[in-house]
Amino acid sequence: MTTTMTLDLDSAKRILAAQPFAALVGTEITAFGDGAATLVIPLRPELTQQFGYVHGGVLAYAADNALTFAAGTVLGANVLTGGVTITYLRPAAGDRLRVEAAVTGSTRRQAVAHCEIYAESPDRAPVLCAVAQGTTRLAEADLTGANTGA
Numbered sequence: 001m002t003t004t005m006t007l008d009l010d011s012a013k014r015i016l017a018a019q020p021f022a023a024l025v026g027t028e029i030t031a032f033g034d035g036a037a038t039l040v041i042p043l044r045p046e047l048t049q050q051f052g053y054v055h056g057g058v059l060a061y062a063a064d065n066a067l068t069f070a071a072g073t074v075l076g077a078n079v080l081t082g083g084v085t086i087t088y089l090r091p092a093a094g095d096r097l098r099v100e101a102a103v104t105g106s107t108r109r110q111a112v113a114h115c116e117i118y119a120e121s122p123d124r125a126p127v128l129c130a131v132a133q134g135t136t137r138l139a140e141a142d143l144t145g146a147n148t149g150a
Helices: 008-019 019-027 056-076
Strands: 028-033 036-040 079-088 094-107 110-121 125-139
Touching: 008 019, 008 028, 008 056, 019 056, 028 056, 036 056, 056 079, 056 094, 056 110, 056 125, 094 125
Parallel strands: none
Antiparallel strands: 028 036, 036 094, 079 125, 094 110, 110 125
């Protein structure tokens, strides 16, 4: 049987810090709770493709993680992504990505969330680059202590 761990912004930050890939990308969580989560990724050349835009894989990762964190606000920490669909609307470039996700519906074992990814720079309005939808489900095994030192 799995357990549901109540999460707050500080515990979400600890969970994110335990993700080596998130550390590699430089992901920060800036909002977490009430069915929503916001991630921020500072942009640097290593995250771009050959035309200088943010690589689609980075956008897909950002959507996946934000959707799952949003779902974690209603399901707890012991969750895994069940599936993600992303639509790229326009190339992403700027100083950072802001990824906002919100749960659109949930049961006791799964949640569906929607997310929007914006490219931001101080010299222009945020640009909506991609939208995504994903399903997150409770894991069968208790993952909350795995690789977190808990």
